[in-house]
Amino acid sequence: MGTALRALAAILPDQRGFLFPWAPVCLACGIGFYFALRVEPPVAALWLAALSGAALVGLGLRANAVAGPLLIAAGLVAAGLALAGARSHTVAGPLLDFRYYGPIQGRVVGIDRSASDAVRLTLDWVVLDRMAPADTPARVRVALHGQQGYADPAPGATVILTGHLSAPGGAAEPGGFDFRRHAWFLRLGAVGYTRTPVLLLEPPQGGQWVFRARMWLSERVKRTLPGETGAFAAAVMTGDRSGMGQATLDQLRDTNLAHLIAISGLHMGLLAGTVFAALRLGLLLIPAVRLTWPVKKLAAAGALLAAAGYLALSGGNVATERAFVMAAVALLAVMLDRRALSLRAVALAALIILSLRPEALLGPGFQMSFAATTALVAVFEALSRADGLQRAPRWLRPVLSLVISSAVAGAATAPIAMAHFNQVAHYGLLANLVSVPVMGAVVVPMAVLSAVLLPLGLDWIALWIMGLGLDWILAVAHHVAQWDGAVGAVVAPGPAVLPLIAAAGLIAAIWRGRGRAAAALPLAVAAGLWMSAERPALLVAEDGGLVGILTPEGRALSRDRGSGFVAGIWLENDGQGGDQAGAAARWPGQNADRIARASLGGVEIVHLQGKRAAAAFAGCTPGAIVVATVDLPAMTGCTVFDPKTLRATGAVAFWDNKGALRFDSVTARSGQRLWHGAGPAPLRLAKAQ
Template sequence: MGGGVLVYFDLTREPAVWVSGGLVAAAAGVLALVWRWAVPRGVAVLLLAAALGFGRAQVQTLAMPKLLVVPHHGVTITGRVVGVDLLPTGRRIRIAHPTLNGGAVQARAVRVKLRRGDDIAVEAGDSVRLRALLYGPSRPAYPGGWNFGRDQYFAGLGAVGFAISPLDVTARAPPGWFSALRQVREAIAARILRDMPLDTGSIAATLLTGFEDSIPPAERQDFITAGLAHILAVAGLHIGIVMATLYALARFIVGFSEFVLLRVPAKIVASVVSFVGGVVYAALTGFHVPIVRSLAMAALVLAGIIAGRRALSLRGLALAALALMMIEPQAVPGPSFQMSFSAVLALIAGYEAVGRRFSIGGASHGARLGRHVAALAFTSFLAGGASMPFAAYHFQQIEPYYVLANLIAVPLTALVVLPLGMAALVLMPLHLARFALVPMGWGIAVILRVARLVGGLPHALIEISPSPGYAVALVAIGLALLGLLRSRARFAGIAPIALGVLAMTLGRAPDVLVSPTGNLAGVRDGGVVRIVEAGRVDKFTLAQWRPVWAGDAVRHGAADDVCDNGRCAFAAGRVLYLADRAAGAGGCGSAAVVISPRPLRGTCRRHGRLVIDRFSVWRNGAMAVWFRRNRLVVRTDRTVQGNRPWVPPWPPRWHHAGRW
């Protein structure tokens, strides 16, 4: 089913509505015809599952409202606040069903960052009015880059921007459970940030409320470099710790009650308490997709405990994946789905294969401690190793020391930080939370120290170039074979994993790359990549470009400082950069590629020469060029994304950019 979902999202044109139904009907017909034969029946079942996944993804897409037409000037926004995010530099609000300049109510929400110093009290449910500059979904920084527009499309977000006037609260929120829950979360986060320093308080607020925007960028990068980013991403690890703590605590307390033990099995009482606590924690952290997915998986584990079945099984994992794909098919192409399910699959299969080696029964205290440490290292190795290829594909980086960092950070989170955080939540109504928050901050400070120490080791973060999709698909197939098969045939999965990893290393970065606005142009010039900046520096695009030329020496500078008279020649004259049309008055020589952040309007255009100016990227998005002997290979964001519901409409294309 997941394969069908991925095929749908990889298309460059939206299929007709009838295609999904036709595929399901055809697969069902094939299944009926081959039902008598085991192997063909299995293949037909897989085809039917893929067709169902394809259809479910299309249905989800059709159910979403159309893209918002975003004005290119300041607008007056009115609407109801559904979320307030606390940022290191201020606040950001999400407004549902807004009206722009008094027009019709829009189906998509807008997200606006308030002006610094605008301290007016605002809560979820309040009706507000303000003026803001809005921007539609941004195009990827390079062809094949991460598509933030698709994320915004399925999140129901139409535009983002920043306020240019103070916020005016026109009506306070009426009572309601959703707004009340949001207010509780915001109040908890504000209390934590008031009682704790920002460096530790922001992480505590993330763990207990799910608001992660207050974490300073430097600290977030420390966690990423050390391979501890999952500590900040509230999901399976966190809800597992919370529910396991509550389960153990409930069983311990129930053990003191003979009345309860004689009438209800302790495991049932503990399971109920654990599940209720998990639901409460999921609510406090926002009921976002990763936490809901993890809660569903934990509920299956508890159901297995109550029924006397295996708590963790591949069948339970499959049911959780099936449920999520039916509810949120758009999550399948994302890193959260792929990394979490690959990690859980590796853990289940790995401990089924060698878990007995970590048994501590009858061992001495020293041996037990050693096996506990070995089990922690093995767990980190399995989970991190299985999810690392997907992290490398999505984020273009790997953290080789993740096992070392997790050996300290994960036990500390499980035994100190989160239990104290749970205690703080209980004590908060009594105004005694500080007694738990202070030692919780000590534990977080140790984790921060570990993250900085590990992140400071040589090659702690290795950036890799973007990988083709088929490479990570081969890895996924190999992991499925290793995890799902029971006989020695499982080792057949090693081959596709090896091929996938090899394919990830064979990608060749483009020789020329131009940003979707044309203000950044990168050119491979001998052994150095030179990035020329025109106008305001686009730091976000530069950060997205950094892994593209991983391992290469990169030099960047303003066009006025790098180019003489607005002209720069790179790659032995094969690439010419022109600051504007006037700079091309003297001709373009033998350049095969001409780049300009301004419209050239025919300047330097001739047969066999590729001209990339402001109009080119306006029509095609970011553009990448490879030199292949005597021809050019051109890849544009337009050819990669195509025309899909989440892609902003493309301008008319006046000429075709393809192979030269």
């Protein structure tokens, strides 16, 4: 311990003045620790963490140069744990614990589109048949299938429909993305679908003004610019992506251009920069103002107001809130005569966002945004100190800045995108180089101009020019996505890979001095773990509707249709891609009469699909694994996964452990947490001896 303290005493003085960017890192460690717990901590433990965090930070502020940073770091870790727990309890609400079919009534508070290209409604003020208000979910989300008589539900309208609801599903496999946790923080207590028309019960009665204005503007834009161009423009201006087709979204993802439709740092920065430049230029043209007023600060204030308006109009999702906070920090720095872009500003934005929405840490949006911003600030600060860009000809500097920023942002976000989405866009850098300038020079300025011209009814002029820029971006996405090898599949990494990559990036970007070379160690470990990542030999869906066996040719599926969402996730995580029908053709055994049989390491695997298959099943062989979509009677000598069993285990995986199969389940991985219907653990105190 003494040696470690002496080493810290020698290192920390060199980092003086550069320690603040580590504050959100420590806060994030506490948040990550909370979400990694398998048992919900008691409320008293959260209060203890909050109080001890405050005490440690207070002591650290008074301590010496060595103990002070360590105490503050420990206090921030404790505070992160407390913040995440408090947020989880704040958004708590009833979860539907059974399959519901019947009338669903509620107020429309959200409209978007599902992965299957169906329009979805998010409803609050929910009323369900024969359910007490205290047990009714605060919000539900319903996908609209079939013919819809009321095709365009108005924001704020009260609607009624007949549909199916159930609790949000868990992870598709152990260790996978937990949609139930994601839905918890969206306050969704149930999700489902309807195949019957949605009926208007009451028109909007007031309230939801911002949402209604947002959807009104979206419809106006789509009437002016029909087709995918108008839907793209509506997404950029209002965040409404419900009009965009799945094929267009896939092409944008395959070319690494999907970030252009999400209102994030790029859009907020371009809008704030456009407004700032226009206001500053306009004020400078007035001699009396130019000589007497603080033009730069006034322009920054105007840009901040415009950014706030954009945040409200766009729906205020997590990505947009994050972008607004970062833009606001930069603009306030201008108003206070501070550097607009620095690692301190990025750290302050991260602290604000993590304090307000700790769950954002787990999302790819937060991770990719701050990875790109941190890397860009660090690289351009280094170039500025070395006068790197100043040595190039003046006409070449903007081109070099674009190439460097695209390359740095792409390199910083690529591992995160690969880990979350299991694919890499090989031509993404090229697509961004020819699309981002159009976004900055044409699309966003015309979006701002259209808002200025809207009261005069002349917004169509700016929208027409904006449409030309969007047509170019869509054409780039369409053509580049068709190139051979445009998309590569990537196997899902283990849970330690992304934290190790983040640690390497943070050391390289924030640390000062020769210690930066230490970033190579966690990066090398992460690369080794990722390259050696193994996939389960057997996967079972949480409803028993699909079974997947890993063969030398890739994942083989027991069905060619049904459970398509789960099938897609499994194939993506395997790093092989492809479609469900192709994977079903690889099934290594018999598959007839809705009974799929196969052998895995000498163990018979049987998948019974439906009541008839279960009734025709003669019995299992010793040691067999039987999966069924309906409850089965008790069987001896084999392992059965029917709906009753799977409700307790969630999705199941078996790993090949030197010829033997090792069992794993979603429930075992995720534990007893609030979003799985478990209450907080009681506080256990040791008895006095």
